[in-house]
Amino acid sequence: MADRPSLPSGILGMKCPNCRKGNMYTNKSIFPLKEMMLMPDRCPVCGQKMELEVGFYYGTGYVSYALSVGVAIFNALWFGLAVGFSWKNNSIWWYLGITVAMLLLLQPLLMRYSRVLYLYMFVKYGSSPHRPPADGQHSVE
Numbered sequence: 809m810a811d812r813p814s815l816p817s818g819i820l821g822m823k824c825p826n827c828r829k830g831n832m833y834t835n836k837s838i839f840p841l842k843e844m845m846l847m848p849d850r851c852p853v854c855g856q857k858m859e860l861e862v863g864f865y866y867g868t869g870y871v872s873y874a875l876s877v878g879v880a881i882f883n884a885l886w887f888g889l890a891v892g893f894s895w896k897n898n899s900i901w902w903y904l905g906i907t908v909a910m911l912l913l914l915q916p917l918l919m920r921y922s923r924v925l926y927l928y929m930f931v932k933y934g935s936s937p938h939r940p941p942a943d944g945q946h947s948v949e
């Protein structure tokens with residue numbers, strides 16, 4: 809398949825894991841924040857179910873936790889290299905302050921990406937047959 813979008817671009821663009829074309833979230837922007845986590849029932853492009861089963865996304869708490877730890881480690885690396893850790897000049901508090909501020913700011917994105925990653929773990933590219941949502945769109949299951 810020539811126009812197969814790559815895995816990283818699919819994840820970064822929050823695209824459906826099955827076709828990597830349809831958006832996983834209803835709104836492209838995280839604003840309004842209230843609707844940040846809104847997802848269509850099915851991918852608008854290929855019809856892939858976005859919530860595989862009721863409560864499917866409960867497990868994403870662990871994913872967003874892991875992502876948060878990743879951010880903290882990432883900060884520790886560049887901060888350690890650029891500034892260095894010391895109790896004497898309070899730099900460790902700077903590190904903690906920066907990391908906490910970053911995590912708060914990134915929280916909406918982390919929450920979104922944890923769902924994206926979670927669905928990618930269960931749905932492989934092209935695993936569902938390509939079928940655009942039928943006329944009715946609202947399937948009762």
Ligand SMILES: [Zn+2]
Nearest residue numbers: 824827851854
């Ligand atoms: Zn799709």
